[in-house]
Amino acid sequence: MTSAAAPSRELPHPVRAEIRLEDVLHALSDPVRLRIVCELASDGGELACSHFDLPVTKSTTTHHFRVLRESGVVRQVYRGTAKLSALRREALDDLFPGLLDTLLDAADRQALRLGD
């Protein structure tokens, strides 16, 4: 019960200028996180953490979403009991033109090549 002020459930995000390529690459170098990003991209909008059927527990899922958020790859907001995540397409495309699309294409190709 935080008296007057705004919703206390605010999540810290790096501003655009703080996003670093190394952090983005590190975030995407984990299979679970790469999968999350691919699903977010193919959906295009906001998805709740619970939407994903990942091979890890809930607390590990929380960890992976935090890494994605803190590296600047996704933006997260609370809505009710859910936490919605969406790709930060604008920021990423502005900082690193073509990178996200090329990366998603690379992931698709590899999925095909290795048999889903």
Next chain:
Amino acid sequence: MTSAAAPSRELPHPVRAEIRLEDVLHALSDPVRLRIVCELASDGGELACSHFDLPVTKSTTTHHFRVLRESGVVRQVYRGTAKLSALRREALDDLFPGLLDTLLDAADRQALRLGD
């Protein structure tokens, strides 16, 4: 003195089909390695490890080159006392079209943005 057989100084590389996107991204998510890759790309050919002026010791440099080689990003061969490294452009461009160029461009932009 290895009796008859071929040069014992052969370095293990993943074949093209074994190269995994996650490993490539992980390899490039370290600042020292990203810098090595950028220099290799701008040179275009083979460079000796000793060519690089990196902020780490020689043994750490060896470590970083091994990560790059084992992830499939560079190919390394011995020539005399030197070990030459070159980007595996063909393999990477074949597996992940456009990825390397987009990544190098992203690194350049970031270097400009953050002031060299």
Next chain:
DNA sequence: GTCAAACTACGATGGTTCTCGTACAATGAA
């Protein structure tokens, strides 16, 4: 108020990574 759903915080654990220093091996030149 009670309850279930969605997510988090915390601590722990086991593995990996980055870093180093020292000692060593391979090569080519003098």
Next chain:
DNA sequence: TTCATTGTACGAGAACCATCGTAGTTTGAC
């Protein structure tokens, strides 16, 4: 053979990371 150059192997330490389980918070529905 001796020597300098180039890179490696090995061991170690510190930091980081992915994972989990348990206990807790926040929210909305009943």
